[in-house]
Structure formats: C-alpha cells, structure tokens
Amino acid sequence: MELERARDVAFRFLEENFRRYVRLLADLVAVPSVSACGEGVEECARLVADLLAERGFKTRVVRAGGHPAVLAEREAGEKDILIYNHYDVQPPEPFEGWEGRDPFELSEEGELLIGRGVADNKGNIAARLAAIDALLHALGELPLTVKFIVEGEEEIGSPSLLNIVREHAAFLRASGGIWETAYLGRRGELRIPLGF
Numbered sequence: 001m002e003l004e005r006a007r008d009v010a011f012r013f014l015e016e017n018f019r020r021y022v023r024l025l026a027d028l029v030a031v032p033s034v035s036a037c038g039e040g041v042e043e044c045a046r047l048v049a050d051l052l053a054e055r056g057f058k059t060r061v062v063r064a065g066g067h068p069a070v071l072a073e074r075e076a077g078e079k080d081i082l083i084y085n086h087y088d089v090q091p092p093e094p095f096e097g098w099e100g101r102d103p104f105e106l107s108e109e110g111e112l113l114i115g116r117g118v119a120d121n122k123g124n125i126a127a128r129l130a131a132i133d134a135l136l137h138a139l140g141e142l143p144l145t146v147k148f149i150v151e152g153e154e155e156i157g158s159p160s161l162l163n164i165v166r167e168h169a170a171f172l173r174a175s176g177g178i179w180e181t182a183y184l185g186r187r188g189e190l191r192i193p194l195g196f
Contacts, residue, residue, distance in 0.1 A: 009138040010135060011134070013134045013138065014130055014134050017130070017133070021126050021127075021129070021130040022108075024129065024130075025113065025118065026106035027047065028044070028048075028087070028117065029104060029116060029117055029118060032089070032104055032116075033087050033088050033089055033117070033152065034090070034091050035152055035156045036090070036156055038067065041067045041068065044152065045061050045067070045068040045069070045152055048125065049061050052070065052072040053072075055074065055133065055136070057146075058072065059071065060072075062164060062167070063160065064160045064163035064167060065163060066152075067088065067151075067153045067160065069149060069160070069164050070087075071147070071148065071149055071171060071172075072148040073145065073146070073148075073171070074132075074146050075145045076141050076145055076146075077142070077143055077144040078144070079144040079145070079175040080144055080145035080174045081144060081145070081147065081176045081177065081178060082147045082148075082149065082172060082174035083146065083147065083148045083177070083178045084148075084149050084150075084151075084177065084180055085121050085124055085125050085128065085148065085149075085150045085180050086152065086154035086180065087117075087121070087122065087125065087152055088151070088152045088153060088154055088155045089117040089122070089155060090120075090155050092104070101114060103116040104116055120180075121180045125150065128148075132146065147172070151164070
C-alpha cells in the first residue's frame, strides 16, 4: 500500500475511533497505581499487559524486588523498536487542586481530558495503543517488531529498573527506542525529543 494512502487510512481510523481510546484512557486512569504507597500497581500492570495482549503482543509481568513491570513484544520485520512507558502516578493530594473532581475518574472539559496520569503517563500509553491499532488497520501488520517496557516505579525514581534491565537485557535490545514523551508544540507541530 502506498505510504500516503496508508497514512490517510490510519488517521481516518483514529478519527473514527477517538471515543474508543478516550474510554481506554478512562480505564487506565480509574486504576490508582500510586507507586509511593503501592495502591493499584498490581492491577494496573495486569491491565497494561491485557491491553497489549489484546493487540497480539506476547506479554510478561516481571519484577526485580519492587513493583511489577510489563514486557511485551509483537514480532514483525527485521528491525525492532523498544517503547518505554510507565503506568504509575503521583499521589492525588492535595485534593483541592482537583476542584471537586475524582482524580481517578476521567473528566472532560472542552477538549481537555483531566485525570491523574493523563499527561504522565497513561495518556501516552493510550496514544501508543491507538497508533498500533491504526497501523494494524492500515497495513495489516506492523512494519517492524515492537517491544514495550512499561514500569511501575518511575514516580519514585525507578529503584527496580536497573535490575529489570540487567535481567532482561537480551529482550530489551532494539534498533531504536521511544521514550514516554512526545507532544505538540505551541503552533501544533509534532515534537519528538531525540537523544535520550
């Protein structure tokens, strides 16, 4: 399929299924996953693993003394890319800042989606799952092997990450990587930081 046509098909899919991914984000936000106290981390790791498995990824929930991390892979093509995300969030306090909203219930205000973890980092997880679905819809298969590591301790300094990386170094090797962030600039241009 011609690249431009595939891009158009993928973007149309995303537009037509936007509400589906808002609901997926709402499901992620609904799980507290506060790493500082351990609340909801096991449940959120399982949810992330299930969401990836639904998309044909082979998943494992691993740990190295702390909160679990999800490793996932969908094999295709000769090259591979590793995507890093985290599912843990900061505590919701102080509650006054939420202006009467439940921090673990996604709310919408105009075009804004509000809930604990939307910007850091559950929204990124939902966006990456949407992108994978759109690519699968447009191309029928991913053009390269995609791997994920989604950890549950980023908000407390990732104390187990080094051990997880050491124990799973062969799996984590990849041709390239995508870190958790990528946003639009003030004029709407896509910004992808490089060099992490």
